[in-house]
Amino acid sequence: MPEKSISIVPGVDWVGVRHRDLKVFDDLFPTHNGTTYNSYLVRGSERTALIDTVKAPFAAEFFQRIESQFPVEKIDIVVVNHTEPDHSGALSALIERNPEVTIYCSGPAKNFLEQLHNRPLNVHVVTDGEEVDLGGRTLRFLMAPYLHWPDTMFTYLVEDALLFSCDAFGAHYCSEALFDDEIADFTPDFMFYFDCIMRPFKDKIRAAVAKVEGLPIQMVCPSHGPVLRSRGMNSINAYRIWSAPPPESKQPKAVLAVLSSHGNTRSMAAEVKAELEAQGVTVSEFALSDMREDDFRNALEQADVLVVGTPTIQRDAPPHVWHALALLSSVTLRPKLAAVFGSFGWSGEATKMVESRLTGLRLKLVAESVTCRFTPTAEVLEACRMLGRDVATAVTAGKKSQG
Ligand SMILES: [Fe+2]
Numbered sequence: 254m255p256e257k258s259i260s261i262v263p264g265v266d267w268v269g270v271r272h273r274d275l276k277v278f279d280d281l282f283p284t285h286n287g288t289t290y291n292s293y294l295v296r297g298s299e300r301t302a303l304i305d306t307v308k309a310p311f312a313a314e315f316f317q318r319i320e321s322q323f324p325v326e327k328i329d330i331v332v333v334n335h336t337e338p339d340h341s342g343a344l345s346a347l348i349e350r351n352p353e354v355t356i357y358c359s360g361p362a363k364n365f366l367e368q369l370h371n372r373p374l375n376v377h378v379v380t381d382g383e384e385v386d387l388g389g390r391t392l393r394f395l396m397a398p399y400l401h402w403p404d405t406m407f408t409y410l411v412e413d414a415l416l417f418s419c420d421a422f423g424a425h426y427c428s429e430a431l432f433d434d435e436i437a438d439f440t441p442d443f444m445f446y447f448d449c450i451m452r453p454f455k456d457k458i459r460a461a462v463a464k465v466e467g468l469p470i471q472m473v474c475p476s477h478g479p480v481l482r483s484r485g486m487n488s489i490n491a492y493r494i495w496s497a498p499p500p501e502s503k504q505p506k507a508v509l510a511v512l513s514s515h516g517n518t519r520s521m522a523a524e525v526k527a528e529l530e531a532q533g534v535t536v537s538e539f540a541l542s543d544m545r546e547d548d549f550r551n552a553l554e555q556a557d558v559l560v561v562g563t564p565t566i567q568r569d570a571p572p573h574v575w576h577a578l579a580l581l582s583s584v585t586l587r588p589k590l591a592a593v594f595g596s597f598g599w600s601g602e603a604t605k606m607v608e609s610r611l612t613g614l615r616l617k618l619v620a621e622s623v624t625c626r627f628t629p630t631a632e633v634l635e636a637c638r639m640l641g642r643d644v645a646t647a648v649t650a651g652k653k654s655q656g
């Protein structure tokens with residue numbers, strides 16, 4: 254049976270594909286309900302544009318769906334809102350069939366496309382706010398970088414008030430119906446998607462949401478999941494709320510993340526904490542073997558400094574420590590400063606390894622790490638106090654320089 258497009262409004266059609274049996278997206282995030290790769294055909298009286306393509310293995314089905322409305326060979330413009338292969342994968346096949354098509358995309362997208370497709374491309378780089386007239390229909394390009402790659406932008410169809418937002422406001426959810434008001438509640442998938450894909454870019458989301466605020470929006474047409482016919486503005490509002498900046502506080506905040514197999518690193522942590530608090534720093538302490546991930550991730554978005562206490566086990570930091578450090582890149586990480594300490598039995602590599610991970614994430618170490626063999630002596634505990642003092646001084650100075 255030939256694949257059929259679905260009308261969004263007269264002259265604008267969904268021509269994407271359904272990936273019903275997808276279990277893990279990008280080999281990273283589990284999908285309970287598969288996903289879709291959405292693409293939209295927009296026809297003006299003079300020119301026709303395709304907004305985004307689909308994942309390469311779905312090209313044949315994609316072309317069938319386009320051809321139910323319009324010949325692939327006659328498309329004038331393909332807008333690439335984002336170059337990740339789930340959206341640009343079928344572009345090469347499209348160019349094979351239509352070598353004259355002009356690609357409209359951001360500057361970073363042009364570079365990525367060239368390296369993804371390794372072929373000459375007919376590209377027009379668009380600037381923020383630039384418009385193209387299709388004949389009675391106008392596409393306006395709005396730069397929205399880092400939602401969630403540096404190349405991302407939105408395309409707004411002025412006359413129909415449709416926002417083609419690519420990955421933003423999407424959900425990995427596959428249904429035979431297209432519109433949000435025709436299907437079961439998919440809020441958990443919408444939230445999970447934000448948490449996995451968008452959360453590390455809250456500051457960029459705030460900028461993008463501000464850019465579309467005030468625009469009339471009839472529907473939000475993302476590149477994954479349902480078209481948001483009834484919940485377009487709600488979805489934008491949800492992103493606004495979830496991306497709100499942490500409350501400003503004059504008092505500096507520290508996250509103290511500790512794992513202690515025999516209590517020695519914990520004894521050191523107690524001194525560090527006491528000194529930080531004595532210096533006016535609010536401390537959120539996490540026992541890394543027994544914490545709720547969400548609490549830790551939320552605290553990382555509010556703290557000014559991260560202090561890690563780790564033992565060395567089998568010449569390494571324990572898995573719980575590495576797991577906590579892996580979570581740092583899953584949030585909009587606020588701390589720019591860090592410090593490390595820990596007790597060890599015979600070799601003591603863990604503190605150096607943790608230092609390396611933290612500096613690799615561009616945190617600055619603000620105190621010399623304190624280590625000790627087995628039980629901390631009075632001198633070691635005093636060194637921990639000193640570490641707490643150095644951290645407090647650095648973080649307080651940082652606060653003052655922020656005004
Ligand atoms: Fe993406």
Ligand SMILES: [Fe+2]
Nearest residue numbers: 337339420476
């Ligand atoms: Fe995507």
